[in-house]
Amino acid sequence: MPIVPAAAPEERSAITAIDHLVVLVGDLPAAVATYQTLLARAPAWHATGDGSENVLFTLDNMSLELMAPAGSGGTADRIRAVINLQGEGLASLCFRVSDIGRMHRRLGRLAMQPDPVASVEGRDTRTGATLSWKRTRAATSVTRGVRLFFLELDAERPRSDISGTAPVTGLDHIVVSTSDPERAAALYGSRLGLDMALDRAQQELRRLMFFRCGDVNIEVVHRPVAGSDAEHDKLWGVSWRVEDLDAARARLIDAGLTVTEPRAGRRPGTRVVTVRSGTCRIPTLLVQPEAK
Incomplete structure (x- = not known):
């Protein structure tokens, strides 16, 4: 097994929590109804763009993102290919970090081949509200095939309303x-x-x-x-x-x-x-x- 060097104090992990899980689905309205029943929570965020349509349920300590292909193009085709090959299910894990720059340096120093840090803005198609965040991703070749993202969110997401008993x-x-x-x-x-x-x-x-x-x-x-x-x-x-x-x-x-x-x-x-x-x-x- 390769030796992983110890992190210098200033490069120790900036991970603070799990930010969200991504679930790939073929039929987004059906999946939304499924998880509203399971969670007894209403969707809190709707977005579309870059070949996907997304709905988020935000709970006390994280969010669940349902993602479906939308339209044509590379991203939509990749999502469809994954669903066709593996079926619906968990697709990636995103960590919340306190300092995306520090996390990016750590990932690079430990040979995890991070993508350049990207600044992203999202808009809720139902309310028009916007959110901004910075993110990076480690190479799946060094995460044993699990898609791991790292995200610094500028502000908290809106919470999902309770829609049933015992949520x-x-x-x-x-x-x-x-x-x-x-x-x-x-x-x-x-x-x-x-x-x-x-x-x-x-x-x-x-x-x-x-x-x-x-x-x-x-x-x-x-x-x-x-x-x-x-x-x-x-x-x-x-x-x-x-x-x-x-x-x-x-x-x-x-x-x-x-x-x-x-x-x-x-x-x-x-x-x-x-x-x-x-x-x-x-x-x-x-x-x-x-x-x-």
Whole structure:
């Protein structure tokens, strides 16, 4: 495994949180309706341009971006190609950073081949509101195929209004599946500078690692599967927080979704259910955190 040099103090990670997840979909109105049901939240942002149409749900600690191809051109064709090849699902992970220049220097110093920092302005097509941000992206050749973006937002996004009972409050963790846990640990720990909160073997997994990112965990799992890709990791699933698991489960069942019985979560004091439909094919848990 290549040696990753320690970061100088002034170049340590500027990552503060997960900013948003991107989900590629073929039918945007259907996906919006799906996630409004799942989250019990209304869309907070609508945008179009550069070959895509986008809708964002913004929760307490991050945003979920649904992206569909729009029109013709390179970007639209690439989105369609990915959906045709892999199906709908998680496409990229974007970190919030406090200083995009410092993050860009770190990525460059650690051979992550970042794109030049771009200044972007977005406009909500429903309200006309605008937002500005700066972003960069690491080369997927060194992130084991996972698309990782880094973003410094000039102002906070508008929050999604609650549209049902027992709404999702935020992201609890995102799951990354890997066939090479040592390289994944070097990426999320040494290169990105996230704190490792857990590293252990599990009965059903060969290895399980948690990396803290703000108040969210990135859960890296090594679950040997015949025919798995040895060179590429995969954004695999998500876990959403709810304050009342039983009420959220009843709401989803009433909406026609298939949801398992509640069970104890991996973290002591938590309860979880698996949502088996209505997620755009993304493995999904709801988690009720331990009462404080």
